Structure formats: C-alpha cells, structure tokens
Amino acid sequence: MADTLNVSVREQLGTNHTRRLRRSGHVPAILYGHGEKNVNLSIAASEVSSAIRHGAKVVDIRGAVSDSALIRDVQWDALGSTVIHVDLTRVSADEKVEVTVQVELRGEAPGAREGGVVEHVTHEVEIECAVNALPDKLVVSINDLHLNQSITAAQLELPGGAVLLSDAEAVIVHVVEPVEQSDEAEVPGAEGAEPEVIGGRPDEEDEKDD
DSSP, X not given: OOEEEEEEEOOOOSHHHHHHHHHTTEXXXXXXXXXXXXXXXXXXXXXXXXHHHTTOSEEEEEESOOEEEEEEEEEEOXXXXXXXXXXXXXXXXXXXXXXXXEEEEESOOHHHHTTOEEEEOOOEEEEEEEGGGOOSEEEEEOTTOOTTOEEEGGGOOOXXXXXXXXXXXXXXXXXXXXXXXXXXXXXXXOTTOOOOOSSOOOOGGGSOOO
C-alpha cells in the first residue's frame, strides 16, 4: 500500500514565503508530468519524513490534488538531516520508470568464519520497472558467500519485468582476506625530532616593559 501525502496548493512563492512554510512544519514541493501543468504544493514535513523512512517510491496524493506520483528528487539541507524540497512526477500504475533502489544485505556469510571480511561495495542500483511493481529495496542473501567470492549486480533478484540499468558486473558484496598491517609502523620525521614546547616563556623582546 502506497504512502499518502495530504497536500495543499502553494499560492505564494518566493524565498520569504518558502522560509515561513518550512518554519510552520511543511515542505514545499512541485508536481509535474503527463503533459499537465506544474502545481506548487505544500506537504506536512512529518508525512514526507514518514514516506522517505519507509523507502516509498510512489505515493498517493490527496487533498487539493488527487494523483499518484513518483518521488523523483528529494533535496536536503546542508547537514543532510531535513528535507527542504520534493519533486513529484505523475505516474500511472502500468507506466515504466527509471529509479534508484537501495540494496540491503541479509544473512551471515560463511566467508567471515573462514577469516574473511565482508565488504558491501555497491549500496544502490538503477533499474527500470513498472510503477505497480517498484520495490522499496532489493535484498541480497549472503548466506552462501564464501571467502574470495562475490555477488554482482547481474545476480540481483529483480521484480518481474524489471530491467537492470546499472553495470551488470558491478560488485555488490564480496568477502576478501583482511589486509595485514605491520606492527612497527614508522612515523615520518619522528626520529630525532625534538618535542615542541607549548606555553613556554616568550622571548624578552616580546615582553612588555614594566
């Protein structure tokens, strides 16, 4: 079931109005696509955060506008903690779209017990998929992954009819031997270096006359 975003139309635009909107706990958004006019929207920040937390790709829009939309782009603040704008594209259930999907690892790799280190190399891939079959994420089992083995993007299990757009040979996860480091790591310039005196007495010429 798709997340629902309750929206209202933004009649006033501009920087000052946008700031006031965000201070009131709402996120500015724009809805476009399917040859229809663009609509500037306002959405409660809590609803936007909930949809993103659920990994939603497609949402139902209700209120001033009723439609199904793909979350095309999310803009964050400089700290990456607060959503400041959302781009929404109108979509129909059987329409195919290109999206980026997170890849999640599940299970425990035997290679870790064999002395290896599990490295999650690629965390997301791009696919083309029908809107009604869009996955929130792709799950990869590593229960059969032994030392010096890997799983590539081509081995991902995709929804029916979906097409992988990312490099098929891209490594998603592998188990590699740990890199050994020398116990006697040399610090460049350490030999013969004199300790720096911090807070020492200033030179006489720098002192003030009594």
